[in-house]
Amino acid sequence: MIFSNWLRRIDGYALTWRLPVIIWQVLFFLAPLVFMIAMSFFLVKNYQMKEAFEFVNWVKIFSKGYFWSSYGLSFGLAFLATITATCIAFPASYCLAFKLSETARRWAIFFLIIPFFTSYLVRTFSWYVLLAESGVINNIIGYLGIGPIKMLNTMFGTMIGYLTLTLPLVIILQTLSMASIDKNLIEASHNLGAGRVRAIFSVIIPSARIGLIIGALFCFILSFGDFVSPYYLGGSNPPTLPILIIDTTKSGQQWPRAAVIATIMMVTLMLVALSAIKIAYKKR
Template sequence: MKRKFDLYAMTWRLPIIFWQFLFFVGPLLFMVAISFFVVKNYRMTEALEMVNWQKMLSRNYFWDSYWYTIFIAGVSTTVAMVLAFPASFALAFRASDNLRRWAIFLLIIPFFTSYLVRTFSWYVILAESGVVNAMLGQIGLGPFKMLNTHFGTVVGYLTLTLPLVMILQTVTMANVDKTLIEAARNLGCKPLATIWRVVLPLSKTGLIIAALFCFILSFGDFVAPFYLGGSQEPTLPILILDTTKSGQQWPRAAVVAIMMMGTLFAIAFAAIALAYRKGGAR
């Protein structure tokens, strides 16, 4: 049976469709077109050549940045998910509804301030003469170098993503049917086994989405690896900046950006497919 064309529904969808084409599809197509331009005498010239793709994809520094960006974003995602889970679990299953609402509100407050300001505040904390090393010095440890390191980059990523991950995990687990947990305990399931066999499977979709958001934000972030990581091993966003500064090579920077977007699309589709995949019969 054919569905009739719903003019009323389409009327309400058109603004969203127009917005997506104007501010997402349009710039994306323009960026793809730029990747085939050539730069002559520091000016872009319209062309249809693969020289930018050949040069960027054949350079070791591009692939070093590519795999390092995936690695450090993956580490950040893993650390954020592990650190957030105990607090999110307590808020979802141990805290009252009123306390949970206040906790989520407090987790939202960091987003009221600039991420760049929050990142710079870590200079005072992580510097060799900063707060952390001063505390460690009281017990005869340190000073340790924490800025301009992988550790500094991960701390910056967590500053951006950890509150969001905790919110998503808390909301997801708060919607788990509590009677199923009580049934598991009545059947003799131990606490850790209950989490592994009941809570995690029922929260799978929300947890994967939380991890996906964390990875996407970390993968595309410029501030943390540049200011806290020292950009000694440049991530792809830093590589884009360096490329544009090098002879106004916007077409080559477009190649890097397209590779980033292609990677994120692939990871996002795979994560969503895993999140909503139905388990087979046991």
């Protein structure tokens, strides 16, 4: 009875349109996620995974100091990248949204999309030419009697990689968000005596809050899970969580322990995303 009532209440038309997304999410997100969590309880014997329900992998990972160091480092670097990208992107987005014509803004966004046409790995390796001790930047500052400065295989290198990955995306999201602000609100704030800075903090940032936070969130998510930059530009020195996952699987084939690390990463990202969305949509 209850089931038939429930069936009657389902909107078939809406369900038909939503079904592909639901199927996709179940097949390629939910099912692998459940499998990954289940795998974290498996055991490895003679390099082969055996189905089991043991907490040994969780205990092992939680008891290792290097896991917590990597966790702190990954979170800290991703947070720093988020703050840096947001701060660098804001003036650029402000300019694109308010100072350029519609046509110029479209071109600018097009140019911001262009970096995504090439592989991220290729873009990362291209930094070698610039950042190496014998590279372009050190050669230039060498003429001024400075350096050479070590940039590759450092956290600075990792940060450059993170920004290469995320900055264009953050600028695009911020620009689209700011461009949709009602200009009358800004003019009204000026009429009421607010200067440019006051208008930014009192009108623009609150109005574009959702876009700004979503941009920052994307930056955090992409940086937190990135393997390429900390490995190739940071020299794995010290390793972040994605590198630890690779190390764990490479040696001893400890996929269950890698699943523990991955699950913790997923939970962290979920918490960060939920908090960010809550702040973004909080009523004033």
